[in-house]
Amino acid sequence: MSTERTEDIPSGRARHRPLAPPAWLLKGLRPTAAPVPWAAVVRAGIALAVPLAVGFALDEPEYGALASMGALSGVIGDTADAYRMRILNIAVPQFFGAVGVTLGTLVFGHGWLAVGALTLIALVSGMISSIGTVASVSGLLLLLNAVVGAGLPLPSPWWTAPVLLAAGGLFVLALTLLGWPLRGHRPERAAVAATYRALADALEAAGGAAYTERRQEVTQALNQAYDLVLGRRARVHGRSPALVRMLAQLNAVIGLVEAAPAMHLRGGPLPPALPAAVRELARAVEEGRTGAPVPVLPEPHTPAERALDSALRHAAAIVHAAEPDPYNVDDRLGRPAALTVRARRTVRDMMLSGASWRYGLRLALCIGLAQSLVSLVPVERSYWVALTVTFVLKPDFGSVFSRAVLRALGTAGGLVVAAAVLAEVPRGWWDVPVMAALAALIPAFSAKGYAFQTAAITPVILLLSDLLNHQGFDLIRPRLLDSLIGCAIALVAGYLLWPESWHARIGDRLADAVDDAARYVERAFGAHEPTEPALRAARTARLQARRRIYRDLSGVRSEFQRALTEPPPTGARAAAWWPLVVAVERIVDATTAARVRVNHGAPAPRAEEVAAVTADLRALAEGVRNARTPAQLEPPPPRAGDEASVLAPVRRELAAARAIASADR
Incomplete structure (x- = not known):
């Protein structure tokens, strides 16, 4: 039996040295141990350098720079493994990006009309981003390109910029799909x-x-x-x-x-x-x-x-079967519904979701403030303020607070590289090999963490911006200032002014997981009809419930790990609840183990014992939902049980979870 107990898991409240940097900052600056994606590195270098070379060959470097910007969006969005998903991840966001730059170009130079248009686009972008991964990248690109179109004098006619940006993204897609015939499945x-x-x-x-x-x-x-x-x-x-x-x-x-x-x-x-x-x-x-x-x-x-x-x-x-029976293969999680059905559900859920509206309003407020500020105060290259806000205020990218700080640090590091490039490399064909080298760093650094990704992207964007604006080294100081202003707006208007930032609803998610654990125990050991179809249906329902609860627990763990990177009080509160997250996972593991033992000869638990465990789990869920800290939970009630029962490990893990409250008193 494992000697590791729930009570032994550190709560995260241990005192650190007074002068030590905060844990969330150290975690963000510590590079992730990830292998270098060499194929993506080579692909990124080619994807951004070739359009630039074509632009120089045609004596239209601005066109090449715009196509390279589209390729940069494709490189950043190419995160899937399966080729069909990679098509969606690259092609769909490119469409939204083309729409965004078109709308931005139409309001370029129109003052407060541009402010209102970008604010409305930010609201739509934020709501779209709450749907899923592809939608998140699409919403991001919609807003980013709209900001670029509204802030930069792009080539005429109006359709030039969207065509070039989309062409750059589709070039990345073409490079990505070269391996499909050889690596299909x-x-x-x-x-x-x-x-x-x-x-x-x-x-x-x-x-x-x-x-x-x-x-x-x-x-x-x-x-x-x-x-x-x-x-x-x-x-x-x-x-x-x-x-x-x-x-x-x-x-x-x-x-x-x-x-x-x-x-x-x-x-x-x-x-x-x-x-x-x-x-x-x-x-x-x-x-x-x-x-x-x-x-x-x-x-x-x-x-x-x-x-x-x-x-x-x-x-x-x-x-090792030569031919599996195609009619005896069960889709354990259920096959996805038709595309039209999923699209209707997605739109309905987005429009009725409080979280979707909250994020959309937060993003719209920050973009509106950023655009209003640069309209009232002369800020060089002002579009970068809104771009910074957009990158920082992404809920699925991690903590807003830590991301703002890490982006400022990453931008400063990237500006050091950009300063050397803009000061020493002559403009012209030398930009092509330099762009290939800088672009190749983006996939390699993105795997290391957000600050490293920002440091890699910054010199690439600056070099492309210089090809459009011809400011050279003078871009460095305004870009740093714009980044700091954008980070400040995101921190104040997108974080500090919203109560949910300081009172993260991590307890509610954990309570829902405990309720799911109670239902899982009922499904695992509830009474069923003795007929073969009923037993088969009960087993399928139990398997689906187990997959669902493990997936949900994985989401809860990810949300807690994100909350741990927040400053106090959110980070401290997440650290206090963290042992209970692990304890709930162990309760589910113990339930699964008990069901397996019963399936292979162990005596089934009595109905009274199942009811008692289920009641204790539901009481724990209610306590978590109403308590702000584990110390406010009621201590575990004394409850005797048969130690030979298959549910004995479940009862022990449940008692250990409730004992967290006693340990914190």
């Missing part, structure tokens, strides 16, 4: 194989302190793989054999994922042959191998061992 297959590898890592860590983190990685890998495979399958007419195979292989992971918590609670390390067998399955999935012999596994003795053995043999049979 590889991203999806790699995602499925990554799920098996993450599971092997979790099994190796079972019984130890590292298991919780490894289990989180399994959840993330599983979410990504299902998103890729089901998203691809929803767009393919009929039943593609390759997609049927991958979905069957992915569904086979479910049994292994359910057995992993049971093996962890069993205690002690697993025989090395078990994780090794899972790794071999990962290699078979990635290489497309079939027909391998049944793996040699140690003899199982306990219900947990029997569950893992059964799941592993089933996964091996599915992975």
Whole structure:
């Protein structure tokens, strides 16, 4: 049994040295340990340098600069793995960007009309950004290009700028799709194989302190793989054999994922042959191998061992099957609805969402203030103020407060590089190799963190701006000043003046997760009709509930980790609740393990015990919803139970979660 207990998790309130930088700043400035995406590095260098070279060859450097700006948007938005998603991530935002620059060009030089137009565009952009990843990038590009069109004298006629910007983005898309004929299904297959590898890592860590983190990685890998495979399958007419195979292989992971918590609670390390067998399955999935012999596994003795053995043999049979049955492949999460249905739901949810309106109004207020300020006070290259506000005030990019500070630091670092380039490199054809080198840094630095991405993008934008404005080194000081003004507006009008910034609703999200855990316990051990169809339906509903709660818990963890980067009191409050987040994850793990043990021979818990655990979880959810800190929770009620029951680990984790309140008193 693991010796790590919920009570031992640090609450995050330990005192630091008085002169030490704040934790959120150190976290933002610490580069993420991510591999360099060499393909993206080469693609970015070519995508931004070639349009510039064409512009010089045609003696129209301004046209080349605009096309390179469009390519820059495509490079930043190219974040997906699957090729079909990459088409959406690049092409759809380019359309919104073309609309944005057109609207901006139409109000260029019109004073307060431009202020009102950009404010309205900011409202629409903010509401669109709340829908999803592609919509977020589309809303961002809509507003960014509108600001550029309203702030820069772009070439005439009006359609020139949108055509050139879209051409640059589509050039990136063309470069991206060059590998599609050779790597058609590889991203999806790699995602499925990554799920098996993450599971092997979790099994190796079972019984130890590292298991919780490894289990989180399994959840993330599983979410990504299902998103890729089901998203691809929803767009393919009929039943593609390759997609049927991958979905069957992915569904086979479910049994292994359910057995992993049971093996962890069993205690002690697993025989090395078990994780090794899972790794071999990962290699078979990635290489497309079939027909391998049944793996040699140690003899199982306990219900947990029997569950893992059964799941592993089933996964091996599915992975190595020559032809999976296309009519016996279950879409565990449900296939996505038709595109028109999803579009109607999306628009309806956006218009009725309080969060969508709140973010749209925040962004519109900040853009309106930025444009009003530069209309009243002469500010050089004033469009950069609104651009800074747009980049900083993105809710899905992380904490607004830390992002504003990190952007200021990243801009300062990028300006050092830009100053050297603008001072030493003569304008002309020398800009092409310099642009290729600077652009190649963007994907490499973006993987390291927000401040590093800003430092890489800043000299690229400055060099392109110089080709449009011909100001040279004189761009440096105004750009730094504009960035600082934009960060200040975002901090004050987009952060400090909004109560939700200081009173983040992280407790509500956590309470909802605890309620979901209570429903999961009911689904796992509730009474069902003994008929085969009813049992099959109950199992499917339980699997869907388990996938949903693990996905939701992953979202809760991400939201808490984002809140931890905020300054006090939000960051301190998130740190206080953090142990309970981990405790709820363990409750769900223990419930899954209990269900697996029952499926493989352990006695089922009594209905009274299930009802008592469910009632305790709902009471905990209500307490979290009404308390501002864990110290305001009621201490755990004394409740006896059978220690031989499969729900005993669930009760212990629940008691540990409630004991957080007592520990904080």
